[in-house]
Amino acid sequence: MSSIKIELRQQDIDKIKEIAASFGNREHELINVLHKCQEHFGYLPAEVQEVVAEELKAPVAKVYGVVSFYSFFTMTPKGKHPISICLGTACYVRGAEKVLDEFKKELSIEVGQTTGNGKFSLSSLRCVGACGLAPVVLVGEKTYGRVAPDDVKNILKEYND
Amino acid sequence: MSKIKLTIDNRQVEVESGTTIYKAARELGIDIPVLCYMDLHDLNIENKPAGCRICVVEVEGRRNLAPSCSTNCEEGMVVKSHSVRVLNARRTVMEFILSDHPKECLTCLKSGHCELQDMAVKLGIREIPGEAIAEMSTYRLDTSPSIVRNLDKCIMCRRCETMCNDIQTVGALSAIHRGFMAVVAPAFEQNLEHSTCTYCGQCVAVCPTGALTEVNHTNEVLRHLADPSKTVVVQTAPAVRAALGEEFGMEPGELVTGKMVSALRSLGFDFVFDTDFAADLTIMEEATELLSRLQNHLEGDGTARLPILTSCCPGWVNFFETNFPELKDVPSTAKSPQQMFGAIAKTYFAEKQNIKREDMIVVSVMPCLAKKYECQREEFSTDGNPDVDISISTRELAAFIRQANIDFKTLPDEEFDNPMGESTGAGVIFGTTGGVIEAAVRTAYELHTGKKLEKVDFEQLRGLEGVREASIDFNGLELRIGIAHGLGNARKLLNDVRDGKSKYHAIEIMACPGGCIGGGGQPFHHGKSEILKARASALYREDQDKPIRKSHENPFIKVLYDEFLGEPNSEKAHKLLHTHYFDKKKRITIKQ
Numbered sequence: 113m114s115s116i117k118i119e120l121r122q123q124d125i126d127k128i129k130e131i132a133a134s135f136g137n138r139e140h141e142l143i144n145v146l147h148k149c150q151e152h153f154g155y156l157p158a159e160v161q162e163v164v165a166e167e168l169k170a171p172v173a174k175v176y177g178v179v180s181f182y183s184f185f186t187m188t189p190k191g192k193h194p195i196s197i198c199l200g201t202a203c204y205v206r207g208a209e210k211v212l213d214e215f216k217k218e219l220s221i222e223v224g225q226t227t228g229n230g231k232f233s234l235s236s237l238r239c240v241g242a243c244g245l246a247p248v249v250l251v252g253e254k255t256y257g258r259v260a261p262d263d264v265k266n267i268l269k270e271y272n273d
Numbered sequence: 274m275s276k277i278k279l280t281i282d283n284r285q286v287e288v289e290s291g292t293t294i295y296k297a298a299r300e301l302g303i304d305i306p307v308l309c310y311m312d313l314h315d316l317n318i319e320n321k322p323a324g325c326r327i328c329v330v331e332v333e334g335r336r337n338l339a340p341s342c343s344t345n346c347e348e349g350m351v352v353k354s355h356s357v358r359v360l361n362a363r364r365t366v367m368e369f370i371l372s373d374h375p376k377e378c379l380t381c382l383k384s385g386h387c388e389l390q391d392m393a394v395k396l397g398i399r400e401i402p403g404e405a406i407a408e409m410s411t412y413r414l415d416t417s418p419s420i421v422r423n424l425d426k427c428i429m430c431r432r433c434e435t436m437c438n439d440i441q442t443v444g445a446l447s448a449i450h451r452g453f454m455a456v457v458a459p460a461f462e463q464n465l466e467h468s469t470c471t472y473c474g475q476c477v478a479v480c481p482t483g484a485l486t487e488v489n490h491t492n493e494v495l496r497h498l499a500d501p502s503k504t505v506v507v508q509t510a511p512a513v514r515a516a517l518g519e520e521f522g523m524e525p526g527e528l529v530t531g532k533m534v535s536a537l538r539s540l541g542f543d544f545v546f547d548t549d550f551a552a553d554l555t556i557m558e559e560a561t562e563l564l565s566r567l568q569n570h571l572e573g574d575g576t577a578r579l580p581i582l583t584s585c586c587p588g589w590v591n592f593f594e595t596n597f598p599e600l601k602d603v604p605s606t607a608k609s610p611q612q613m614f615g616a617i618a619k620t621y622f623a624e625k626q627n628i629k630r631e632d633m634i635v636v637s638v639m640p641c642l643a644k645k646y647e648c649q650r651e652e653f654s655t656d657g658n659p660d661v662d663i664s665i666s667t668r669e670l671a672a673f674i675r676q677a678n679i680d681f682k683t684l685p686d687e688e689f690d691n692p693m694g695e696s697t698g699a700g701v702i703f704g705t706t707g708g709v710i711e712a713a714v715r716t717a718y719e720l721h722t723g724k725k726l727e728k729v730d731f732e733q734l735r736g737l738e739g740v741r742e743a744s745i746d747f748n749g750l751e752l753r754i755g756i757a758h759g760l761g762n763a764r765k766l767l768n769d770v771r772d773g774k775s776k777y778h779a780i781e782i783m784a785c786p787g788g789c790i791g792g793g794g795q796p797f798h799h800g801k802s803e804i805l806k807a808r809a810s811a812l813y814r815e816d817q818d819k820p821i822r823k824s825h826e827n828p829f830i831k832v833l834y835d836e837f838l839g840e841p842n843s844e845k846a847h848k849l850l851h852t853h854y855f856d857k858k859k860r861i862t863i864k865q
Contacts, residue, residue, distance in 0.1 A: 158461050165460075171444025172460035172859075173468070180449040 120159050127152060128160060132167035139170045142178055146185060155189045191226045191233035193271050196250040200239030207260070208247035212236065214261040215249075218268060231271070279350035294330055294341035294352055305330065305354050306363070308370075308392055309430035310342040311479060315737050315802035316759070316786045320435040320479070325428065326366045327392065330354045338362055367396050372407040373453070374482075375425050383483035386797050389428060410453050417465040418646040419472040419488060424456045426484040433457055433476035433485060440786065441760040443592065445470040469595050469859060473588035473760065473784040474642030474793015479800075487642050487794060491669045491676075497634045497662070498541045504626070505634045507542040508614045508693070509533060511549050512640040512704030512789035513667045515811040519796040519804070520671035521681040526807025528815055531686020536674050537638075538687060547689045548637065549696030551614035552703040552712070554833070555585060556824035558607040558850050560717040561841035563779055567752075578603050580755070580770065580777040583709050585609045587647035588784030590854065592760050597767050598856035606851040610703065611637050611644055612653050614693065615660030616849045621837045622693060630658055637664045640704070640792030643784065652852060666794025692829040698729070698816030699824040705809040706758035706788035707734040707741065710781035714745055714754070715823045722748040729822050735813070737787065737806065740765060742777070755780040758788050 131148045135141035145164055150156050156179055165172040179185045197203075197212045212234075216222060219232050226233040242248050245257025249267065256267060274289040281298050288297045298305050309325040311318070321343050329338035333351035338359065341352075353359060371393065378384050401407075412424035429448065434457055437446040445468040449458050459468035477485045497503050518529040537545045562581065569577035582604040584590060590609075593600060608616065615635045623633050637644060641664075647653070648661035665673070674681055689695070699715050702708030711734045718726050733743040734754065739762040745752045755777040757763045763782045769775040785791045790808035791798070798804045816822060824830065838846045 161460070171438060171447065171469070173444055173447035173449075173458070174438070176460040176462075177447035177449045181451045 120163065124153070124160075125163055128163045129167055132164065137167055137169070139168045142168055142170060142175065143182075146175075146179060150185060155186045157187060186224070188224065188226050188233070189230070192231050193252050194233045194235065194250075196235050196237045198238070198240050198242075198246070198248040198250075199236045200243070200246075202239070202243035203247040206246040210261045211247050211249065211259050211264065214264040218264055232268070277346055277348040279346050279348070279352065281352040282354050288346055290346070292346050294332075294339065294344050294346055294350075295328055297346050298330075298341065298352075298354060303354055305341050306392060306395055307342055308388065308428070308481060309432065311430075311432050311435075311800040313786070313798075313800060313802040313805075315806060316791075317739065318435070318440055318786060318802075320430070320432045322431045325370065325430060327363055329359060329362055329366070331356050331359050364396055364398065367392060367398055368401050370428055371398065371401050372404060373409055374428065375409070376404075377483075381426070381483040382486045382489065383426075383480075387483060388481035388799065408453075410456075412456055415464050416488065417470070417472070418649050419642040420465060420470070420474065420477055421486050421488055422458075422465060423484055423486070424458070426482045427456050428482055428484070429455055429457070430481055431457065432479040432481065436475040436479055439761070441471070441473060441475055441592075441784070442764050443469055443471055443473070443760060446476060471588045471591035471595065471760065471784060472643040472646045472793075473592075475785060476793075477642060478785075478791070478793045478795070478797065487666050487669070488645060489669060490645070490663050490665050491673045493663050494636050494665060494673070497636070503632055503634050504543045504628050505541070505636060506544045506546060506618050506622075507537050507636045507638065508546045508548045508551070508611070508618075509537070509638045510611070510640055510644075510704065510789060511552065511701050511708075511812060512792060512795065512808065513638050513670070514815070515704065515790055515808040516640065516667055516795045517671060518681075520668065521674075523682065524807070525804040526811040528811050529681075530815065531688070532681060532684040533670075534689055535684040535687040536679050536681060539679055539684075540673065540677055542636070544690045544693075545687075546614070546618070546693040547696050547700075548610045548614055548639075549700030549703070550693045550827070550829065551610035551617070552585075552700035552709075553697055553824035553827045553830050554613050554617070554850065555607055555610045555703075555709075556699060556712050556716050557830060557834075557841045558613075558846060559583065559605045560713045560720060560824075562605050562607060563713065564717055564721055565842065567778060571750075580775055580780045581605050582770075583713075583779075583781045584852075585703065585709055586783050586785075586789075587611075587641065587643035589760065589763060589782045591643060591646070591857070592763065592784060593767065594855055594857040595859065596764070597771060598858045600767065600771060601854040601856060603770060604854065606847075606853060608653075608850055608852050609644075609647065610700075611639065611647065611661055611664070612852070613850050615648070615653070617833070618693065619655075619658075619660055620849060621833065630655070634662045635660065637661050638667065638670045639664050640667050640789045640795045641785075642666060642793040644794075667792075668794060668796060671796070692832065695827060695829040696819075697824055697827050698819035698822035700827075701815045701819065702812050704789040705812050706783050707736065707756050707781065708788065708812065709783075710734055710754055710756060710779060712824060713779070713781075714752070716825045717752075718745070718747055719823065719825065721750075724748065726823070735809075737809075739786075752779065753777045757781070758783045759786040760784050 161175045165175045249256045249259045277290050278287050286301050308327040311320040323340040323343040328341045330341045331353040332339050415422040437443050446457050514530040518527040534545050566577045570579050584604040618635050619630050644664040648664045653660050699712035711731045741756040743754050757766050787805040791805045
């Protein structure tokens with residue numbers, strides 16, 4: 113679970129209420145409501161889940177159950193530059209795991225985490241449909257192909273702003 | 274409903290359409306093993322996630338094996354419940370479950386009552402392939418005042434989730450994460466203590482393994498019994514006597530009141546008293562409060578809030594404090610019998626016996642896990658000394674009796690000590706749904722009308738329907754009564770009270786389905802609702818056999834008021850026997 117404790121502002125709560133209302137405050141729309149909330153806030157801290165639960169009249173435990181089940185949902189804010197490493201079959205056999213390990217080492221974080229300065233976050237995904245470029249790494253919207261562990265340092269340097 | 278015919282294990286059976294293969298097989302006396310599935314049909318409780326796959330059967334013409342608990346019968350179906358393919362699959366499933374289950378059977382609290390252990394025996398599991406290399410999913414231990422969560426032992430049957438969400442509508446537990454890491458936990462994996470949990474213990478009552486258990490307090494009791502400077506007093510709740518015998522192989526519903534008293538005396542308790550005595554006392558206070566609120570209401574006093582709600586059940590108290598704090602002035606202020614007992618034992622009785630408060634230990638034996646939390650509530654203590662020191666469950670008492678080498682079945686029947694061991698039939702039926710309000714009506718009727726109640730049995734208040742209602746003629750005044758057991762049913766009545774739509778004068782609520790007889794501290798029913806029915810009828814039998822059946826006629830209650838309390842709802846009674854409630858709603862913090 114996330115250790116981040118935030119305090120919601122009234123406007124944040126109003127936004128969640130607006131999203132819930134747009135789905136008729138129906139409990140079975142929970143996943144859609146969470147999608148929209150994550151789109152807005154960038155992640156789903158406990159406090160946001162609590163408001164969602166209240167609006168949909170669902171137990172918070174259940175909302176957390178859904179958030180923790182789907183890997184798409186995250187309770188930690190993504191970094192300014194989210195890094196995704198493809199671990200699909202093609203990328204994997206061409207050494208994506210070693211690339212991932214290098215990112216972990218360089219950034220000192222695990223998959224699903226964000227660096228202390230909020231600059232980078234690390235996630236893995238399955239196949240972006242660019243198998244010819246395997247192994248593939250995405251940083252924000254930018255795609256890097258045929259990445260080797262040695263390239264990792266240089267990629268990160270590009271974001272020294 | 275149309276009928277359909279099918280064949281199971283070469284035998285024909287005709288069932289109504291919509292019947293599952295599992296239930297059809299039972300009609301033939303074929304007992305297909307189930308693990309996650311649970312059916313308490315008398316209480317309308319069914320857990321059917323089809324998750325464990327132990328109950329798979331072979332259906333001719335289908336490629337895959339079908340889970341019999343959730344596959345409906347079809348016309349002409351041919352089912353095999355024990356073909357080689359089925360038995361192999363069942364065993365493989367079991368081996369997978371066991372490969373991720375701690376092998377601590379020898380020391381597990383649930384040993385001997387564990388459904389997973391029983392299943393391993395039934396399926397003849399003799400080894401677990403790959404055991405040495407299999408990874409185990411682990412989870413931190415979570416201890417609350419009442420319940421211990423040891424999720425290493427969770428098999429994801431999700432019975433607890435069904436009880437907590439669908440039946441109790443408490444919403445403290447949900448399945449979280451996925452695959453190998455999946456467990457059942459409160460929101461954000463916080464401790465149970467910080468969740469919306471009411472400690473009703475229904476999750477513990479249905480857990481097939483040792484994943485959810487009570488906090489065990491028997492060693493503390495033992496320590497006090499061994500201390501010669503302490504006077505140890507024990508009280509036993511009504512529902513305990515209707516279930517304790519089951520732990521010693523006796524039939525469900527066999528009353529063991531006398532043997533239980535005898536066993537407690539053998540264990541070394543200095544005074545063996547009855548919570549039923551305090552139940553009679555509760556009725557005196559609660560019925561008086563009901564009548565005075567009713568009187569004020571009839572005289573047009575707008576502040577007299579009706580309906581009055583019973584307040585004996587600590588799970589229920591936790592529930593409304595968390596979910597309906599705006600209604601915290603509506604329940605009766607009368608403490609529960611457990612707490613009234615403690616308050617009187619450590620004042621009136623201690624003074625009589627010339628025992629200092631700190632030298633007296635009050636132990637309660639309860640069918641309930643929420644009672645463990647209740648006796649630890651701050652408002653139920655004086656200068657840090659609690660009115661009730663320790664609460665143990667029916668199951669813990671049984672374990673204690675076994676450890677003391679007592680052959681329970683051959684014990685002679687003995688009587689409770691006095692003065693706090695005398696009770697009426699009204700006190701006894703507190704242990705089952707409808708019993709508290711029936712007891713209250715018996716006393717309130719006579720107090721209100723001044724007439725003798727000829728027939729004390731109110732059949733219309735009894736039964737297992739989740740929400741019941743009845744009208745009772747109080748000499749021209751029609752008293753409208755509502756009854757709910759199970760917190761989901763209580764919520765329905767509470768919503769009406771909150772919205773000002775309730776038509777009742779008095780409502781009885783018990784958190785557990787069936788009332789205290791189905792409490793979280795009772796011997797495990799393993800999904801057999803007929804056990805709960807047998808326990809309820811045992812209590813009505815004991816009531817019937819009691820010479821006195823109305824609380825206000827209990828001679829020792831009369832003496833207690835004469836010598837000590839004055840009259841019901843007196844200032845002293847209020848100080849010792851009444852309480853107040855707190856707003857415990859979980860709120861979101863807002864930054865302005």
